[in-house]
Amino acid sequence: MNRRSILGLISAAAAVSLTACTGGTPGGSTAPTNDAEANSIRYLVEQPEDPEDLEALRTHLKTYEQANPGTTVKLEAMPSENMRTVLQTQLRSGEGPDVFSWGSGPGYAGALAEAGLIFDLTAAYEQYQWPVYDFAKQRVTFDNKIVGIPGEMETIGLYYNKDMFAEAGVEQPKTLAELTAAAQKFKDAKKTPIAAADQEGWPGGHMLSMALGSRIGSQGVDALINGQGSWNSPDVIAAVQQWQDWNDAGLLGKSPTSQTTDGAAALFYSGDAAVLPTGSWAIPAIDKNAKFEVGYMPFPAESGAGVFTGGLGSGPFVSASSKKTDAAVKFLNFLVSPEHGRWTVEEQGTIPAYPVDTEGIKVSPLFAQVLKDTSTFSEGTGDVAPNIDVLQTDRFNDVMWDGMQGVLSGQQSPQEVAEALDKVAKK
Amino acid sequence: MSRANAHVPPATRRAQTRLGIALILPLMVMTVVFFLFPLVNAIYYAFVDFNGINLSPPFIGLRNFTELAHDPAVWPALKNNVIWIVIGTAAPLVIGFALALLMWKVKRGSLAYRVAFFLPYILPQVAIGVVWGWIYDPTRGWLNQVLEAVGLDRFAGGWLGDADTALYAVLGTAVWATTGFIFLILLSALRNVDAELVDASRIDGANSLQRVWYIVLPQIMPVFLMVTTITLVGGFSVFDIIFVMTGGGPAGATEVLGTYAYSSAFQLNRISYGTTLALVITVLAIPFTVALNRLQRRLSLQGTGA
Numbered sequence: 154m155n156r157r158s159i160l161g162l163i164s165a166a167a168a169v170s171l172t173a174c175t176g177g178t179p180g181g182s183t184a185p186t187n188d189a190e191a192n193s194i195r196y197l198v199e200q201p202e203d204p205e206d207l208e209a210l211r212t213h214l215k216t217y218e219q220a221n222p223g224t225t226v227k228l229e230a231m232p233s234e235n236m237r238t239v240l241q242t243q244l245r246s247g248e249g250p251d252v253f254s255w256g257s258g259p260g261y262a263g264a265l266a267e268a269g270l271i272f273d274l275t276a277a278y279e280q281y282q283w284p285v286y287d288f289a290k291q292r293v294t295f296d297n298k299i300v301g302i303p304g305e306m307e308t309i310g311l312y313y314n315k316d317m318f319a320e321a322g323v324e325q326p327k328t329l330a331e332l333t334a335a336a337q338k339f340k341d342a343k344k345t346p347i348a349a350a351d352q353e354g355w356p357g358g359h360m361l362s363m364a365l366g367s368r369i370g371s372q373g374v375d376a377l378i379n380g381q382g383s384w385n386s387p388d389v390i391a392a393v394q395q396w397q398d399w400n401d402a403g404l405l406g407k408s409p410t411s412q413t414t415d416g417a418a419a420l421f422y423s424g425d426a427a428v429l430p431t432g433s434w435a436i437p438a439i440d441k442n443a444k445f446e447v448g449y450m451p452f453p454a455e456s457g458a459g460v461f462t463g464g465l466g467s468g469p470f471v472s473a474s475s476k477k478t479d480a481a482v483k484f485l486n487f488l489v490s491p492e493h494g495r496w497t498v499e500e501q502g503t504i505p506a507y508p509v510d511t512e513g514i515k516v517s518p519l520f521a522q523v524l525k526d527t528s529t530f531s532e533g534t535g536d537v538a539p540n541i542d543v544l545q546t547d548r549f550n551d552v553m554w555d556g557m558q559g560v561l562s563g564q565q566s567p568q569e570v571a572e573a574l575d576k577v578a579k580k
Numbered sequence: 581m582s583r584a585n586a587h588v589p590p591a592t593r594r595a596q597t598r599l600g601i602a603l604i605l606p607l608m609v610m611t612v613v614f615f616l617f618p619l620v621n622a623i624y625y626a627f628v629d630f631n632g633i634n635l636s637p638p639f640i641g642l643r644n645f646t647e648l649a650h651d652p653a654v655w656p657a658l659k660n661n662v663i664w665i666v667i668g669t670a671a672p673l674v675i676g677f678a679l680a681l682l683m684w685k686v687k688r689g690s691l692a693y694r695v696a697f698f699l700p701y702i703l704p705q706v707a708i709g710v711v712w713g714w715i716y717d718p719t720r721g722w723l724n725q726v727l728e729a730v731g732l733d734r735f736a737g738g739w740l741g742d743a744d745t746a747l748y749a750v751l752g753t754a755v756w757a758t759t760g761f762i763f764l765i766l767l768s769a770l771r772n773v774d775a776e777l778v779d780a781s782r783i784d785g786a787n788s789l790q791r792v793w794y795i796v797l798p799q800i801m802p803v804f805l806m807v808t809t810i811t812l813v814g815g816f817s818v819f820d821i822i823f824v825m826t827g828g829g830p831a832g833a834t835e836v837l838g839t840y841a842y843s844s845a846f847q848l849n850r851i852s853y854g855t856t857l858a859l860v861i862t863v864l865a866i867p868f869t870v871a872l873n874r875l876q877r878r879l880s881l882q883g884t885g886a
Contacts (some may be wrong), residue, residue: 353827410738
């Protein structure tokens with residue numbers, strides 16, 4: 154081989170290998186050089202459903218900046234479907250945000266903690282005595298280190314268009330059979346019965362969580378997550394099968410694996426879909442966009458109303474590679490303050506995982522319902538089934554999301570999904 | 581040593597050598613920093629088990645490669661790569677060449693056509709992916725709406741969510757985005773085609789296809805091979821458009837080695853395994869790249885082409 158060929162080969166190899174994933178290690182950013190720079194932090198959040206919520210947050214953060222002269226918070230937003238990969242890439246490169254909003258639990262914060270990408274906040278908890286609920290604190294504790302502020306409390310269930318139900322003469326379904334019958338009625342009326350969306354993959358985890366939670370309750374799901382039962386069980390198969398049956402019957406709209414969460418929500422807002430399966434984080438957008446009365450119910454069980462799936466959403470974490478951890482922790486102290494908590498309830502429609510005085514706050518009926526529901530699991534009095542993906546590992550979630558997409562696109566059977574889940578859970 | 585060099589004084593030769601080194605040094609530094617170092621780095625990571633945290637990852641020999649060979653997700657991804665390479669190379673070449681031939685003699689509005697066809701190529705892949713995602717939307721996308729409007733609703737479907745159509749739907753977008761580039765390059769090459777040869781062949785009774793095949797194509801062959809190489813190598817390392825439009829789904833139906841490498845490395849924290857997959861992409865692309873480059877050079881030396 155002559156020199157030109159060798160050079161050509163090397164160039165070709167290098168050109169392609171530039172796409173190779175060589176990773177990186179945290180700590181690439183340089184130390185701030187002055188006070189103003191040291192107190193200027195980047196705060197990355199998931200893009201809210203409603204862009205106005207982002208502007209409201211930006212305005213709210215100015216109160217923090219005014220109360221702390223010389224401090225600036227640069228607010229950035231990213232679509233939630235991109236966060237998982239882009240955030241990890243940014244954090245690994247050492248060029249990530251100082252503070253970022255991310256999901257609690259092993260599948261989210263746990264994965265970042267395992268990769269050494271999150272700052273240890275154990276000392277900060279002791280210093281500031283943050284009043285976070287113990288059950289929530291456990292979700293952000295890994296290897297005895299508390300690594301973040303647990304996210305807002307959420308429920309996942311089924312929103313339904315009360316006006317459409319009334320026009321069709323359908324009562325709120327109280328069992329799985331009633332929901333199926335109602336969905337069939339809407340299909341016959343050329344409407345989308347259940348606006349299921351699973352193009353992004355992760356909604357599939359919520360689908361399984363809802364169906365399984367209502368089938369075997371919180372204790373049953375907890376047992377599976379804690380390795381005390383087999384995922385390859387008739388209940389898991391039946392929970393997956395339920396979604397397959399609905400899809401085969403055309404009750405989930407056209408191709409749920411082609412449908413984005415935004416697209417499904419748009420169908421619901423426009424009155425083209427009767428039911429929208431999603432979480433309580435959607436309430437501000439529903440309150441704003443739905444020009445009809447909306448009800449919110451748990452995924453029904455075969456013999457009853459079922460239970461809501463619940464969990465913790467996204468909360469703030471500090472990047473391990475941040476050179477401004479003092480400013481970042483101080484900012485977190487603001488994000489756990491009673492004033493900020495009340496603001497999130499009142500203005501963002503989210504419920505923080507620490508006590509908030511809601512006296513005199515005006516909220517929509519939908520949000521009032523969620524406030525009531527979440528109070529049961531913060532007090533430990535109600536049965537709310539856990540959201541599987543925040544309590545499982547990345548590998549498990551990958552298999553679960555692929556499995557649900559596989560079932561909804563006809564590539565896998567519920568039995569195959571259950572077998573794959575069992576296999577990955579035992580690894 | 582050539583006769584001319586024999587008469588150059590040694591001092592001048594040394595000065596020429598120093599100048600030569602100074603001229604190529606920037607390129608050599610760039611090659612080492614941006615090509616060789618990442619390549620060596622990638623090879624190193626393929627033989628260790630790096631998870632992104634441990635700065636002294638254990639050496640595991642060929643384990644990443646043996647796992648890769650037995651990984652059930654690799655072969656479907658490779659098959660998708662092959663489909664992408666074949667269709668994603670052939671379709672834009674054929675369409676781009678056809679458009680270039682149609683536009684060859686067009687004078688009026690030529691600039692507008694060139695801009696219109698080339699525009700998709702300069703758009704960010706992310707923007708293209710998002711917009712085409714809307715077009716393919718199962719309920720409100722205009723593709724299904726058009727099909728339904730003309731009575732072809734039986735063909736309307738969930739383009740990006742159906743395992744049978746998802747890869748081809750994304751490919752369609754990629755072909756749309758790439759064709760303009762090939763069109764413009766080939767159109768420029770056609771400007772250098774000897775018109776007298778074409779006229780002579782017409783007099784000799786050659787039909788349109790024969791003129792294209794025997795007269796036009798040989799004259800632009802080096803350029804044709806150059807754009808083929810670029811498109812083909814892009815097919816091996818395709819990532820962004822698939823990542824944006826389907827993320828490799830549904831359930832791996834559009835997974836290619838690039839997206840699988842990315843998800844292994846950055847979603848499952850398996851940096852080494854992801855790097856090994858990326859190296860495989862490199863190794864697969866090299867023979868095609870080298871062969872096409874050699875062919876192109878040979879044709880250029882023969883004096884064939886534009």
